[in-house]
Amino acid sequence: MDLIGCPNAPDDFVVARTCAEQLYGMCETLWKPDLEPDQLFEVIAQSIVNAFDRDAMSGWGATVYIIEKDKITERTLKTRMD
Secondary structure: OOOOOOOOOOOOOOOOOOOOOHHHHHHHHHOOOOHHHHHHHHHHHHHHHHHHHHHOOOEEEEEEEEEEOOEEEEEEEEEEOO
16 A cells, blocks of 8 residues: 555565665666566565665665465575674
């Protein structure tokens, strides 16, 4: 839902939380339809690391889950801790 409560169903990707503006810009630039799981992880990793570097309130890393039909892959990203 958006800020006034209207349902919103995205066609491509969703970003949220403290560095949403930074994430949106990177995801909009790097994401494209039909990415392979490894390509998708690379896009996610680049977007998160870049956004976290620009927003001190975002934290020190992320856990990324790639969900496929037959498996779930979990990877941990560590970003700067200063």
